[in-house]
Amino acid sequence: MTLLVEQCLNGLQFGLLLFLLAAGLTLVFGIMDLVNLAHGSLYMLGAYFAATFAAWTGSFVLGALLALGATLLVGMAVEVVAMRRLYGRDHLDHVLGTFGLILFFDEAVRLLWGPEGLSLPLPPWLNTAVQILPGIYYSSYRLAIIVVTLAVAAFLYVLVMRTRIGMLIRAGASNREMVGALGVNIKLLYTLIFGLGAALAGLAGLMQAPILTVQIGMGENILILAFVITVIGGIGSIRGALVAALFVGFIDTLGRAFFPDLLRMALSTAAASTAAPALSSMLIYLLMAVVLVFKPEGLFSTGNK
């Protein structure tokens, strides 16, 4: 029982983290119709910035805030310099151009920070376990991630559903020309949305950094997961991204946790241990393929594509 609660919390934490990444992706994808493979690079940059700023300032929280601002700025700069020129091109161009950007960012990071990667140590108050239910202890840092991501999800909800910018975002996701016709400065709106997406990716990166390590290419694995979530959830749908992210988070964590024991009934320990993580990763792609075969535009399609 304790185990199940803990594994569910782990799944929730991972799912919410993926949501941060997918939210930015789905916004950019839905509104600007841009396939941005370089989203994972922004995730990586968030982690590098946080590690650097935390080391400078000596404070984890201050470092994280500075990193957030820095990724926002980099994101907007990337939009102005490169992405803007890709709008309206076909998706092959997007994939290639942003694949090029991945190479560029990976090498730029190698040049600036060296090939070895960094680490972002947690302050002692986050490096412990707290009692959440009688007898059940859980990592305080993972709890903090859950709280922060839920807050961000709520913020996004308010932003999208209750503000003028949100109205434009929603309008843009369902009818791009319409927004332009309303006399809105569409260029600026796009830059802001891209920056927002970058900051969300950066936040995901910097929060993962203490759990994983800060390294070149760290965005590549998780980027594909974020894409899967975006597609399952329906391109442009924040709500879809949240649901799909939780799905993927739970499948991944619970699969890793319980598959090995299931498989051990049929296979040797070594074979089961090798097969289990692969199977749970595969399940995610299987889920996507099934969703696409039956609902070719995702679960919560916004209906413009």
Add this chain to the structure above:
Amino acid sequence: MTPAWNVRTATVVLLLTALPLVPVYTRLAHDPFLLTLFTRIVIMALAAVSLNLILGYGGMMSFGHAAYLGIGGYAVGMLAHEGIYSGLVQWPLALAASALFALVIGALSLRTRGVYFIMITLAFAQMAYYVVAGIARYGGDDGLTIYKRSQFFSPLDLSNKIQFYYLCLVLLYGVTYLVWRLVNSRFGMVVRGARSNEIRMRALGFPTYRYKLVCFVIAGTLCGLAGALLANHNDFISPATMYWTRSGDLIVMVVLGGMASPLGPWFGALVLLVLEEALSSITEYWQIILGPLLLLIVLFARGGIDGLLRTIGGKRA
């Protein structure tokens, strides 16, 4: 004759004659590694030619083409691991497995359009990646060393590097010719027509879905052949061969060389791999140049290298 014709033709003729002479040069210069590099280039060019068939001519933006490299390779590797070394068993199986995989994923993927097609082909390739990564018997993530190369009738000996190079080269020439014939046949016209206007092709009475599926399966099968060659060349196969970034590399080769150009993938593979080898020994940071270069090609030089060669002489493509 226009000068453009000359520049491009000269390059093509040079390439076609220079490739068979590579072993002669490496022998004289005592540089067997150059032969290893060129064998890799030839094999990757073969894979890129197969991708060009669906991507360049068919407009099918598959982001999972590296899966066939892995499937072809693992067919060879797994059989070798089980003690079956005959190429006459391994290779047909590699091709059949690739064709079957292409048939299944093609049948499902071709129901989707645009970016969903990109994502679903990626998903299937990742599934294949995780399947082989999950089989402990064949090394899982660690990969599988192939201790004996595929065996054919004598005197063909794949462990002789020069013979192996010529085998790869002959296959590359053959497959390139095959693809060229294919796209210029009636079948190819339909596939190319479906790329530019699928609705019109369907209105004309062509079952475009079936045409595209056949095209997709042919491309997958040919890439499976490249996979069998690659496994023999490396004496090693690992899931990394089919990771999504490898599919990205293949797309880069096709676009860099020039899409829908018969020899474009050759240029792409050659330039990319030679640059990688040459630049990485000069500067570690060569990808910082390659990355923006790709972006620039996308933005300003859609024809890739082949398009550039046409333009150099002044004749617009």
Add this chain to the structure above:
Amino acid sequence: MHKALVTMGAALLLTASPAAAQNKSVKIGFVSTFSGPTAVIGNNMRDSFELALDHLGRKMGGLPVEVIYEDDQQKPDVGKQKTDKLIESDHVDFIVGYIWSNVLLASIKPAVDSKTFLITANAGPHEIAGELCSPYIFSTSWQNDQTPQAMGLYMNQKGVKSVFLIGPNYAAGKDMLAGVASTFKGKIVGQELTTWPSQLDFSAELAKAKAANPDAIFVFYPGKAGVQFLSQYAQAGLKGKIPLYTAFTIDELSLPLQKDLALGVPGAQEWVNDLPNEANKRFVADFIKKYPGKKPSFYGAQSYDAAMLIASAVTAVKGDLSDKEAVRKALERADFKSVRGKFRFGNNHIPIQDFYLQDVVKDANGDYVLKTVTTIVKDSQDNFHDKCPMK
């Protein structure tokens, strides 16, 4: 013209190139990880190898030494390509290095096929000790199972009755867990293998270990993964509740990041910085002098030994590396002063050696250091040497 080319080509196909003449230098290829989070290990190996060359006056048997370093990026396919390149393009006489068992396994075929001597300075997959042992492969480290075997013995001594095993899912991880299982007499209540090297989030595995409630947890996570594991072990609230026993998880390279989390966590090792022999004292002192702010590690010690081993063989054959048989015999004699004291090879070219228990303490300056506590096992030989056809 055309005919001439064809004739020339045919001739080239049939003739073999003549063997290289007398060596003018000793060329050594060094394959290790110099990028990514484990680059710190590769750099430590390179530093130690360079220090050994300094100690040798950068000459072996009177010949100048040339070393070419290649980065395997911790990937088997890349390691294999780099090994090919060193053999075919650089024509090296020896290849050294290899942190990772999976990279080594992918790379041995080209070395053995080309009869190039390969000395692994870390990786020790069971295959090279057993059925894949070769006259051209030597090790200055250990076979993977050996170190955890020593740890299993130590856990028996400590009266541990049940253990939960956690390690990475690659060639070495599987060997390590098998190693503990072979000597530990208590019950193994659970075993988890994690995706390597991408998975660094151990929450699911730690939760299961906690639920199994064992006497102890045994873990093997080299490099930064070891840092992550120790901190997540503390975050999961296990520190002070279930004791941890380790192999290759705490070393001089990870310790500056692990700090307090590593205090009192025992590990087994064949080399510790305070081993009382002259070669080791010189190695440790000169390392700290040459690389201020850095510390020697067991990875480095094994690389240092590899350089000394090669030097002993090159000297013994008087620089004539063309006689492979003579070089092999000279290497097998292992006629050099190892930093771990005595050093000899078994029939399979894996060292027969002692294993120590090491512990983390704070020294007078407040620095975290490793020190030898006791010798767990003497003259340990790997379990696979019987399967090696070389006698």
